Amino acid sequence: MVNFKIKFSFCSFIFLLNFGLSSCKSPFSTIYTVYIIDALPSNSKPLTVRCQSKDDDLGYKNLYPGGEYHFSFKENFLGGTLFFCHFWWNGKNIIFDVFDNKIDIYCGEVELLSNDRNHECFWKVQEDGFYFAPHRNPPSIYEKKHDWPTALV
DSSP states (O other): OHHHHHHHHHHHHHHHHHHHHHHOOTTTOEEEEEEEEEOSOTTSOOEEEEEEOSSOEEEEEEEOTTOEEEEEEEOOTTSOOOEEEEEEETTEEEEEEEESTTTGGGSEEEOOSSSSEEEEEEEEEETTEEEEESOTTTTOOOEEEEOOOOOOO
16 A cells, blocks of 8 residues: 555656646746848859758748748757758758757847747858857857858769
8 A cells, every 4th residue: 555655646746747847937948949041142042941850840941042041949848959950052061950959058048028038049151151149139240150061063
């Protein structure tokens, strides 16, 4: 009988802990928005982007110069959230992580009217490579993170 009570109490505790954490807002719910901005020359071909995580395939997107694409997600409570994107442009392609536990600390916090914590990260795609900034307002200084590889002919 004692063994049953211990098992029941333990299972009840785990259920309540899981329910409590899943229904919590701040500081356990952090929403991130990743922006990809096409800053390629105005007369260039479209930039094709496909972003994915372990669980989600966000599909193919075609961006034209001056355009942008963004997606939002809640970070896993225990961390480990990762999104990577594959970029194609002008005969070149590259894949890299646009969000992981090393990048998230650099994403800028946004003031919104909600109980969630909101952050945003910006990737600007230029002819010479990929630049990162933590926020758009006030304007950030973009830092180059990746070069385009040499095009295959």
